[in-house]
Structure formats: C-alpha cells, structure tokens
Amino acid sequence: MRRFLYVLIILRATRFVLVQTMDIGVVYVVDFYLKRRMPSLFLLIFKEKIMKSDIENMQFFRSIKPLEIGGYISNVSLHMGRTVEDYITDHLFIFAYTTTCDACLKGLEALYNFYREHKEINLLILVNAADDNDIHILRGTFGENNVFNSKLQTLNRDLGIQGFPWGIGLNKAGQVITSYPCSTRKSVHDIIEPFSYLSGLNL
The missing domain is CATH 1.20.5 (Single alpha-helices involved in coiled-coils or other helix-helix interfaces)
Incomplete structure (x- = not known):
C-alpha cells in the first residue's frame, strides 16, 4: 500500500x-x-x-514568443533574396506545415480543397521538409512561387508558430488578423473569411 x-x-x-x-x-x-x-x-x-x-x-x-492578433510578422527571408513582405498585396495567407506531422497531411488536403475553388487568394506555404521531392510535389499543386522549404527555427522562433499545421492571415500592412491551427477545411475558411470584404475575394 x-x-x-x-x-x-x-x-x-x-x-x-x-x-x-x-x-x-x-x-x-x-x-x-x-x-x-x-x-x-x-x-x-x-x-x-x-x-x-x-x-x-x-x-x-x-521559449517561443507566439504571434499576437494585431501584431506584425517578422520579415523573414524566403528564397533568392525575397522576403515575406515581398508577397503581401492587400492580403497574404501563410500556411505552415511539416512533413512529419499527421495532422499536416490532413491540413494540406483541406487547404487544397479550399484553394482549388478559390485560386484568387494570395497564398504562401512554408514547409519544413527533409525531402525536396515533397516541395516539388507541393509546388506542382499550389504553384511554383507559392511553396518554400523552411527551417523549423524560422517557423518557430522567427514567425512565432507554436504548432503545426498553422495558418496566418495578414493585411496589407503585414499585420496579423487571424492566426489559428488549420487541419480542417472549416479552420482554413476561418482564417480567410475575415478578409471577404476585399474586392476580388469570392468567399
């Protein structure tokens, strides 16, 4: 006892x-x-x-400082001197994944099902992948200039992402408007829907 x-x-x-x-x-x-x-x-x-x-x-x-609604995202470098700010128009949606996360596979499928019906959204997909073939496949699905292989430290420490999959919605000033986990179509929609007032977005 x-x-x-x-x-x-x-x-x-x-x-x-x-x-x-x-x-x-x-x-x-x-x-x-x-x-x-x-x-x-x-x-x-x-x-x-x-x-x-x-x-x-x-x-x-x-130790990661999480993203805050109303805050500003770090202007991290992506590829060939281009940064996150270079991709911002009147909005930008950033989705982050890893290839070792089961929920991320579901999240990518949910994003694809949404994106094929709404190709007008300005999209950036950051993936922590050990295999460049995964990036090649995703670029064939979402666009050559929309997908980048990112270090885990960039996603965690620089962007403040605490879990995967994760989605972020930015306004034209680079301000964080939405920031949520995104493993389902509904959660993807919840990240994007607050931007439905923008002309050209048919949500």
Missing part, C-alpha cells in the same frame, strides 16, 4: 512538471491513470514519452 501511494505521489508531481512544460497531451494521460489508479500502465507510456530530447524540445517550444 505504501508503495502504491508513493507511485501516486510521483505521478502527481510529474503532472505538475508537465503542466509547467506545456505537454498537455501527456498531462491528459497522467490524469486518466491517476483517476483509475493504474500507475504501471502509465509508467510504460512515461518511459517512452519523457526522454531527455523531449524535455529539451518542450523547453524550446516554451
């Missing part, structure tokens, strides 16, 4: 640490097993989830 209580105390302490490091997914797992008093099963998950590299990664993401 004493050993059992000791394990529960460890789990509660672990939950506190995870809350501080913002790994909410693991917090849910801890809560689930705390309520059902099944520490042995959780410890198997814990062993796989909490490794040194994971903790370093959580601390890295915690």
Whole structure:
C-alpha cells in the first residue's frame, strides 16, 4: 500500500512538471491513470514519452514568443533574396506545415480543397521538409512561387508558430488578423473569411 501511494505521489508531481512544460497531451494521460489508479500502465507510456530530447524540445517550444492578433510578422527571408513582405498585396495567407506531422497531411488536403475553388487568394506555404521531392510535389499543386522549404527555427522562433499545421492571415500592412491551427477545411475558411470584404475575394 505504501508503495502504491508513493507511485501516486510521483505521478502527481510529474503532472505538475508537465503542466509547467506545456505537454498537455501527456498531462491528459497522467490524469486518466491517476483517476483509475493504474500507475504501471502509465509508467510504460512515461518511459517512452519523457526522454531527455523531449524535455529539451518542450523547453524550446516554451521559449517561443507566439504571434499576437494585431501584431506584425517578422520579415523573414524566403528564397533568392525575397522576403515575406515581398508577397503581401492587400492580403497574404501563410500556411505552415511539416512533413512529419499527421495532422499536416490532413491540413494540406483541406487547404487544397479550399484553394482549388478559390485560386484568387494570395497564398504562401512554408514547409519544413527533409525531402525536396515533397516541395516539388507541393509546388506542382499550389504553384511554383507559392511553396518554400523552411527551417523549423524560422517557423518557430522567427514567425512565432507554436504548432503545426498553422495558418496566418495578414493585411496589407503585414499585420496579423487571424492566426489559428488549420487541419480542417472549416479552420482554413476561418482564417480567410475575415478578409471577404476585399474586392476580388469570392468567399
């Protein structure tokens, strides 16, 4: 009994640490097993989830300054001297993905289904991809000048993106109007819809 209580105390302490490091997914797992008093099963998950590299990664993401509605996006360099500001017209939609994210595949499909019906939107797709073939395929789908391979540090630290997939809507001044996760067609629409007042956008 004493050993059992000791394990529960460890789990509660672990939950506190995870809350501080913002790994909410693991917090849910801890809560689930705390309520059902099944520490042995959780410890198997814990062993796989909490490794040194994971903790370093959580601390890295915690240090990111998130985008704020009404703020301004960093004018990062994209390719051949061109920057984000070079792509802004009276609006710009930036969508960020990684090729190692399951939700990103769904997000790309949702964006494609929206984009093929609304080719008039000014679109920039930034992808963290290890394989240039992925970029080539996406350029064939969304346009040669609309897709760029971006470093994770550029997406996270420079642009303030905290998760993937992510969408951002900018006005002509480069001001952030919308900034949300975007793995569904509805979430893509929610990012773009506030710009429906612009002439030429038929949403």
